[in-house]
Amino acid sequence: MNLDDKEWIERVARQDQSAFVALYDRYASRVYTLVLHMVNDRMLAEEILQEAFLRVWRHADQYDAARGSLLVWLLTIARRTALERLRFESRRPALADGNEPTPLLESLPEPETTSEEARWRSLYLAVQSLPEEQRKVIELAYYQGLSQSEIAEELGIPLGTVKTRLRTGMLHLRQQWLEEENDSAKSKMELNGILKNRKK
């Protein structure tokens, strides 16, 4: 836990607006990135961003550092807010096409950051490398809030197939995550290699 984070959220819990603004400036980009990925609409993403941070303002005293990082807590609130909004509006934006060229790699931050950041980058790459049918069911569940039954209906495939794809994909991601846990430096080297190859 970042000590600065702990100090800021405690001050927000005491209704300190300056601390709240500082918290927003530090994490708004992370929250907005997740929300925009989920709703694929900038106007709606801004509204959800605002609602999520207002919830943080109202419930900052409920944050428990023992249960996870402040960033994950913020993202969890934002994801829940976005899912409620998606449910309310029944918006189901199309998922990104896994076969499209991915210029995103070029935009990744340089590897000389924290090990946690490196693991997230590695997980991102792992998600992108999943077979599309596995990636799609994971995204429909996690970012669109669909149950396995709803995904089966949405994709027109048997429920058992959805369960298999979802579990297989998640096992792959977990394996990737555990490998990173054992050797976080490995992901930096792989990412460097990928970036280098893409520049050739």
Place this chain on the structure above:
Amino acid sequence: MTQEPHDSFIENIPAYVLGALSREEASELQTHLETCEVCQEELRRFQQVGDGLMAGIFPRQTPPASARRKLLAALAEERTPRKISWGFRQFAFGAVALSLLAMNLAAFLQIRDLRQQQTQLASQVEKNHTILGMLTASTEIHPISGDGLSGNLLLDRQKNLSYLLVWNLTSPPEDRVYQIWLVSPGGERIDAGVFYPEGDRPLTSTPLITSRSLDEFVGMEVTIEPAGGSDAPTGEQILTASY
């Protein structure tokens, strides 16, 4: 418990983390998790993947500056009706206060004042600790100038931290807020956050909020702006400091 139900529960954990189980399936799994350490460990590992799926999205997107202003405006609206109840909730005062009012209004007012003073002092002491923590050999202390105002700007270039301290700052007009601007050598003003005075406490302290290096600037100023702040100074300048 037989092996088969456990296997079905543990297989459902990835879908549980993704929120893809039915309400009934999730409830059954939650009950099982209360007593199964193997599944608890499995959940912990998959939960890390779930956290990574939220945090590991690239490229990072930056919300427009207008989103920040709208949020602060919404916050200002939200704060207004909460001011009355805030003290009661914060200090567990509500129920006690009602009883005291019925018994002795004068006594209630006296106790409330004492509690508020105590809490304000405690908050001020904590803030002072933060400020004192900045006071190292590398901390610069610059005086501020403003009509009837006194205070200092604390600056730590190594940590890229700055704190503004102002004595006896009164509340801004209604629907207005104080906004800090960092001043570049060329005269450009960069937003460094908005703030309000801290109740009836004599000392207001607030951090300067910027992602840029403080070395890029030569001073700061504070103006009165519409609630939520402005893109550039528009209102009356109340204090300045140069460094």
